[in-house]
Amino acid sequence: MAKQTLHRFGLTRLLAAVVLLCLVVSCQREEAKTKKSETAPSITIAIENDIQTLDPTLLSDPHTSRIVWQIFEGLVGLDAEGRMQPMIAESWSASDDFKSWTFKIRPGVLYHQNDVFKTPNHTRAVTASDVVYSYVRFAKGFGSFVFAGLVEGFDDYLAGKAANIKGFSSPDAQTFQIILTRPDPSFIFRISSPYLGIMSPEAVETAPKAFGVTVAVGTGPFQLVERSPTQVVLARNPAYWRRTAGNLGQVVFRVEKNPQFRISQLEKGGYDVAQLPFSAVPSYITGGRLRSEFEGRLALYVARTFNVHYLGIDNKQVPEIPIRRAIAESVDKRAIVENLLHGLAVAASSPIPPGLQGFDPPPDIAMDRAAARHEVERARRPGRILRLLTSNVGIDEQVAQVIQDNLKDAGIETRIELVDFNTLISRIFSKNRPELFVVYSEWIYGAPELIMDVFDSHRFPNPNMFGYANRKIDAQLAQLPTITDRNSLNTHSREIASLANKDVPAVWLYHQYSPYLLRSRVRDFAVNGHQHWLLADVRVVDK
Amino acid sequence: MMMISRREVPQYLAIALLLALLTAGSMVVLDRPDLRSTLGSPSLLHWMGTDDLGRGVGTRIMRAAALSLGASAMAWFAAVTIGVVLGGYSAYRPGSWGAAWIRWFIVVFYTTPFFLVVVGVVGALGPGLINAYVVFALVAWAAPARQTAAMVDRLRQTTFVVATQSFGFSPAQVVRYALAPEVARPVIVASLAVLPEILAFDAALAFFGLGAPPPTPTIGRMVLEGINYMSVAWWLILFPVAVLALLCLAVRVIVQGSAR
């Protein structure tokens, strides 16, 4: 009996040892924690999901991109108003036939200091060959859809037939040149996306497994200090080439998946910036402005990014235009925008966000339930149930249910299939496409005429996810690269979108805004249309 | 008139409650979305308030309770039946090929993260509440099988069973008269205790966007969505959780009654 009792206590001792071990291990990890900078102003930003890679070429999620785009920057970029700004490229010019684009690299743009540079001050200036290197590195990922079929020698390189890309060259250390296969006056707007960040070969190749993990060396306004699974700390780049109006010394990005906690911590001062989930919008916002009880403590910033949320229709499975028009006439966009999104969106009549380089949207298809019902009755095919695929991202699930209800009034029966976002994307590009799908697109181009590719019948399934084919529209699209005047481009794009609306390839639902709650100490916070957080110009005012 | 002892009253009440929920829930009419009355607090018209699409929460809860209850019961029944049969067989005839295979399957299913199995197979079979619970049954049979095997193993050697065998009863009769009564009750009782987990299971599915497609309400999903609106619309989480708790308590009362 004594032996058993002893064994029981032996177990207890073992457990105590385990607990102790856990505490010891955790203390070790505690040491890796960073301390806030005592002197320079610092802000803490809550991000909604895990941090993936810090390598710009492997980037595919919006949360990590906010961080990566502080570290790396491209040749050009857009400001908060959507105007093209020179960045690493000081100036650029195009040949008369718009097939050759030459960029002058800004002299004296230094990389963040890092041991990968074997120079006395552990840094060096960006050269045109770095740009070539970066653009080639993008070739297999992000670059493949921006440059494929457009840049000389690009397709050969991807097919393995050439060792490098003829179209990217550096005639001298400060000049980068791109040769295209066809004229493209709007080409500059293709590369305005912050995805195309410039990297140095040393940073990537010295320790290939470390790049994007612990090594992220760019030229941006902030540089990487440390990184853990739940947190990334950036410090101001003291040698940044631009004199910024901002005074941030340090930015801490922290993963906070629990939306309630994010907001409650923001109110307490734990976070300075956090995205406001739509479920919490009524508590903080009324009439498009922050509620008065929060004035003085908090501020609201509503970002307008280049996106469109839409109900895609597989034109091959729903070929009858009257049915598609009936669908468009049944959906109550206004109710969705006002009641589900609390006014933080604008109803869409085309895939192009209004105001993009001055774009004026075409007229929308008016809601007309009676007409819709009439159309459906005329084209009556009894017993046909359309599959409506949606994901659980944002409010798409609710939008799908509203659409289902709207369509029921017109006599169109649907069956909702709810999947996760990745499955939705996979399904849209697979053979098992649904007839209808609720999805959104974030445009990476900065000009309307480049978004019009969505109507191009040769570009199926990407970006023409609907299988829309109209010869007249194709012809008009082919005309676009011959126009160089901005107003003309906008007008022509508007006409094409308007024409396409008659065939209803998809039902454009709304362009969504993103509300951010800020603590009042954060001033001049801005996000551009590409969802690039312009933190270099943020000022912190601590009384 | 049949006399019900005082001790059994809670049990019968619980069974009555569940039956009432099942019938009412199947017959109730669900509201259509009405975007002008979203997130309405409890009122005379909607006793439990309205949800984020303006539909009455009360009717949705009743339907959800009925659906979840029915589907969970089916899943449970399938899982326990498969488990008891396979587990019992593997312990009754331990030397056979079949038994070895079953034992291996039990271990494999036990160690694989179960929802991975669920997600994978439901992904292949397609969404739908019934599919999901069928798959759950496929996964959850391992635990009752393990338990049954252990019990049959123990009982096989007791004098009671050996005596029955030596009396010349066929294996089937041994199972029916000697083993089954002893094994069935504890296994059923133990597995009934897992029923609440099954009820909440569809919330996990909802996370991957699986399970009953909208607009069909399920208890698990209503609870998950309610959490998002906790600070704005307390009725969206309170009532589903209360009904879920009520369901689970009712099941527990029934289980405890049977255990006696």
Add this chain to the structure above:
Amino acid sequence: MGSDPGPEPSSGPVAEPSRLRSLASKGARALLTAAFLTVVVSSFTFLLFDLLPSDPIRVTLGPNATDEAVTRLRHELGYDRPLLSRLGIYMLGVARLDFGQSLVTRRPVVKDVLDAYVTTLMYVGLALSISIVGSITLLGLARIGGGRLQSLLLLLTRAVISLPSVVVAIGVGVAMLAVLDPAVSYLADTRTAVMAGLTLAVYPTLSLTEILVLEGEVTLRLPYVRAARSFGFTERYIFWAYVFRSAMLPWLAQLSNLAASLVTGSILVELIFSLSGLGRLVLQSVLRNDSPMMQSVVIVGVLTFLCVNSLTAIALRNLYPATR
């Protein structure tokens, strides 16, 4: 279901080496079983991942990528090969201790998985310890408090554990965040892990307490206990030496049953507290169809399961030499 004991060691001068040999053969057999189980479960997971409806390559490249880019990457990463060939390549890699690259991070999975494993072990270990110690403590308190307190405790316990464990975890976790509401700029991993452990521990603790109290009640009425009383042993001694010991068996059984709920609970808890443990990895791998990452998590899980199983078997054998 432990392994059967080896042959009886013969007595005499040759006793020592043959006992060592039997131990070694037992060890070898256990290792072989472990390896075989790992291979089987790993293959099973591999197969399941192939069934997932999302396309891992398309997901990695994002919705903007062209079909050509997707096809190219698929070929580069070897995903266009037939299923069995891929499985074979993976297994050969594992034999060389190369567990592949994650599709999401594009670097070896080993480090991420091990880091996450340590985090998960921390708070799961804490939860287990709290459950074990807590249930025994609550039992003791109930004993001291007497009949009324015991009934009250039993009632509360039953009310809570009749709810699904996930609901309990969500409720406790959310309440903890709301009540404690740490007003610090960020939570140190240890503090979060402690909160996570506490949250996860509530359901198992109460469940185990219920078993102990009930079994205790049943055993107290058994004849041999009454006999012990008549022999003059103190109530306290009878309780801890007899009653408690006999309640340990179902208690241990329930503990191993609760292991499953700890696993599912850990995923939830990691979501609520934003921890970076195995649960987060599992969720991410399934949503992103990241097969190599998931495989490694599964292997780690299998090995843990086997360890825990053996430990439980050893514990049982030592506590109850009669039940072999």
